[in-house]
Amino acid sequence: MLAALPVAEPDPLWALINAFRQDRRADKIDLVVGVYRDASGQTPVMQAVQEAEANLASAAVSKSYRALSGNLAFNDGMSRLLLGEGAEALDRQCTIQTVGGTGALRILADFIAFASPQATIWNTNPGYVNHRPIMTAAGLNVRTFRWQENEAGLDLDAVVADLREARAGDVVLLHGCCHNPTGIDPAPEQWRRLAMLCKDKGLIPLIDMAYQGFGDGTEADAAGLRHFAGQIDTVLVAASCSKNMGLYCERTGAAMVIAPDRDMLANIRATLERITRANYSMPPEHGAAIAAHLFESPEMWLSELETSRRRVAEIRHGLAEALVRCSAPEKFQALRRQKGMFSLLPLDQRQMSRLREDFGVYGTANGRINIAGLLPRDIERLAEALRVVSCAPPLVYAARATA
Ligand SMILES: Cc1ncc(COP(=O)(O)O)c(C=O)c1O
Structure with a gap:
């Protein structure tokens, strides 16, 4: 049976996550994993969830x-x-x-x-x-x-x-x-x-x-x-x-x-x-x-969720503004009206590789970035990296120009 097992490719998303973990650069930016992060880079346990867990623990309901x-x-x-x-x-x-x-x-x-x-x-x-x-x-x-x-x-x-x-x-x-x-x-x-x-x-x-x-x-x-x-x-x-x-x-x-x-x-x-x-x-x-x-009693949970939602919207707005400031191409401004944790950058696979290799910015190969994973301190650097990568001439011409 096992000799005939077809070869299974590793999940590409997890391959990227592992590559990020092994990257030794201190200023690397993870925009791959689809989780919310607060301003300190943590994916917190909500306070409302902690209280619910404490209640459940003290109630000690049967595990039947x-x-x-x-x-x-x-x-x-x-x-x-x-x-x-x-x-x-x-x-x-x-x-x-x-x-x-x-x-x-x-x-x-x-x-x-x-x-x-x-x-x-x-x-x-x-x-x-x-x-x-x-x-x-x-x-x-x-x-x-x-x-x-x-x-x-x-x-x-x-x-x-x-x-x-x-x-x-x-x-x-x-x-x-x-x-x-x-x-x-x-x-x-x-x-x-x-x-x-x-x-x-x-x-x-x-x-x-x-x-x-x-x-x-x-x-x-x-x-x-x-x-x-x-x-x-x-x-x-x-x-x-x-x-x-x-x-x-x-x-x-x-x-x-x-x-x-x-x-x-x-x-x-x-x-x-x-x-x-x-x-x-x-x-x-x-x-x-x-x-x-x-x-x-949803009040606390909904208020914490609203804080997370606002943070993601602010990061989105902040990135769009930083892209304007550094004169990145107008096409990036679509980020501004998009909703939720993700956006798809108008970059091809080669540009996404360049983003990863030259700037330590990890998004998926098709250009997806997790806005909710971006920290305020990284916004300007990401905007500049996007500008450089999107404006750079194709590698083959760049090589000729320096030859
Ligand atoms: C569109 C969409 N559907 C479903 C899921 C799966 O959610 P869960 O992690 O709860 O399995 C995700 C998770 O990223 C998602 O983005």
């Missing part, structure tokens, strides 16, 4: 097995966070706790493969690096549609043109907010047009909500999803608590299926539980129990 759907209070809280208090769709949805947002995506991929194996998953291009592997691991066919900017923001004409070939029953994978890797989010009117497109063509939206609270706030960031839930009778949602609660390693997330009819919910739940049962039976309790505490 939980339900297959996970922590029920968590599931209830997540459905309200996503859909909003009093939403009509709350009555026709089923939410289960999952192993992070990744687990939610995989459970939903298996669910789609179970219910509709011929459905094509339409994925944004560029898109989140793990969407395609998750969908293909479940045996699903993946195609892409362009996700790019024009002067007005998201280029919706490109989306509509590329989805022309999508057939009724296909699934469109959208990012609820803070698109990873581009930071390009639809404007409210564009969400409406996207929902109309799905409705007219009979497409099923799968909305990946991994950054709720990091764009414009928890409510505003869910506006697109909530519009879809109000307009379309079948909607799938994958949600993560990794970023907005800082629960990265606790692997806490949720998968939601919104159905046209609440009579369908029992079978949907049974199907979701059948899928989790064959994977890991039930998800781990700790992160979900913390989140359930936060939902009970």
